[in-house]
Amino acid sequence: MAQRLSLGQLRVQEVRHRDGRRSHTIFDSASGVHAGADRYLMPYAGKGSDRTYAYLLVDHLRWLDREALDPATVHFQDLERYMGAVGAKISRPFGAPWRVGKKPYGNSALRGAAACLKGFYLKQGELGINRELADVLDVRRMPTKRDRERSMLGHLTRSMDANPLAPKEERRRHKKMLPDGAREMILEEVNSARDRLVVEWLSDGGFRIGEMCGLHLCDLHLREDACEECRQPHVHVCHREGLANGARAKTKWPWEFTDGMIRGGLIKRVSPAMIHAYFDYMTGEYPRGAAHGMFLVQQHGPDRGLPWAPEGARKMLKRAGYRAGLGLIRPHMFRHTWANAVLDAADGNLVIVRDAGGWASTDVVDEIYAHIDVNDPAFNAALLATWGEMQ
Template sequence: MKFHAEKVTLPGAVLAVAWVVVDELYRMHVEATTYLESVRGRHCSVNTQRVYASRVSLYLTWCDERGLDWSSPGFENLLRFRDWLISEPLPPRGKQPPGHHRFRLDGSGDAVLGTMTEFLCFGVRHGWTTAELAMTLSRPKHLKFLAPGQSAGEGGQFREIQARTLKLKGDDPGIEFFTAEQVDLMIRLARNARDRFLIVLMRATGMRIGETLGLRREDLHLLPDSRALDCFHSGPHIHVRRREDNANNALAKSRKGRVIPVESEVIDFYRDYQWEREQVPQAAACDMVFVNLFRAPLGRAMSYPNAKQLFDRLAKWAEIIARPHMMRHTAATEWLEAGVPDDVVSDLLGHLSPQSLRPYKHVKDRRKREAVERVAAARR
């Protein structure tokens, strides 16, 4: 029996969707769907819910195909599931040479294990799984170092945490970023002003794709002085706000809003997009910044799948790897390369903890080459 994630519309809600897990006969898996409801209750984005639903479905399918009870598989079988995640070839994607197989990276497999562990531990409080199983999935870990500003508590009580026992430890390549040449190429390859503006805006602001698609026209303060809008931030800027009623379900990750300054390049590309948008009468009534202009339903807020398809097309045309989140890493990398202090970059990205900036500190080959040559020159 195969399980898969399915999107549903919530009864009595306006344009609200959720994700559930169903089998081949579209019978709902009650426990998995209850867990996903708790994920939605944490105000996670719809895309996060979709990913979690897919991971849980993968685990349930693996158990069912082997005749295992998902709620009490035994730790040895969970170890087999861990190994299977990175040893089982993935379904072919597009035209694939004969004998060529794709495999799940350690990082992707570890994310599945993390969701599976949370799902099984969630089942303890509902009586689906046993406390003994949950105890095998975690172990106490003593933190030698704490994040800046974090208290160790009385007697060091906060230094003791529960760490997962099921992990995949491999080389983490990290999320890549675009070079300036690649960004320029994507801008040239984009087929319309809306797509060009989206690329330029994400590169200039470091916004997540959910934050970008969730922008409303009232969030764009592009005049030198915004006091007429009851806003006292100086210069052109953009407000990033978390809203849970966006028609396209786009959601800002952080509950704390922030302001990001922008320069004339962003304004110029927005002006071109506005002219293009005005040619579609159906878009006039929509308050969202990014809307459908070239496919039905015209004037409707642009969705995440639309943005993903855009980057997939650009990746194919430019013959590069291109994902929306790489734009955020590109912005952070360029700010850090320009000497912008870490605390300023963290604020621009909307990070609450300084530790969150660590994955964005990509060291370019040029800087590594310069470091080696500098030491070699000094030695000579």
């Protein structure tokens, strides 16, 4: 939960509902729930994006407070100024910097902030508040070739929403992967069967850390012919809201629990090394009688035996990485390394990587991973042939 700052005295507040769902709103220490922010965030509750938008919006509202501006009277030029202050590349002076001591937003975060601001002020405009600004933001554009490729059969002729606050989209760079030999070096530094399991499963399964920490024992089908959906050992990654450890799978594939068995969700294959790590952990460390039924559990402290939070896994890998002399190791580095290896093994087949990793589109896989290594022998041979140097 965000700490209250002196500027604006606004904070993000998590709301826990009776049915187990969690949503986020913005709380003002002087007046209670921020009505405008709550109206905007409410439709996103339970969809996985309300938390992100809440933190983006609270930063903007704090900036308005510092600049003595009001959402009901702020102008488009003020929003441009804010986007510049958090990292947008706009060629004009912006005065005192914002978010001192923090990294400026990257391109992806800037585009998210632009979407958040547009949605917030359009919602204000629907209520008759600052209609002038809403009209400036409510613009349209013609679809691009990429838009048409993403649409079914390419039949996209209508105009599309545009955002005058958003920076130009940058092509995503190749993400940082694990150093060579990192898996073995980290395995030597971890201290328990659970931690070894995390390293093996991240390495061979390509999991997001939220997916792993959200797994239940019933999601694991680790023997052949365990269910009709996949004959090989596998797990079902199921999106669940309101888990005790705050974990949540990003993918939202439909799933159900019927006749004592999980069906649906994102199916991910399991390697023999993953199964071996599973048995070591379950037979040696998993607490008996755990009523929550979740896979990864705390091993120390007053919360021993309770579900393990994703932040705990991140800290464990961070400590192990530094002990191994590898520097900062993040869980997602395993996923990038895994995806690159699968792409190489699949001879560049983007569909295989997309389905194995649970990405929504091959475009994401193509932009991040489908790049040739300049040291690859095939790459070198192709250039030599082009230059007429092939012997």
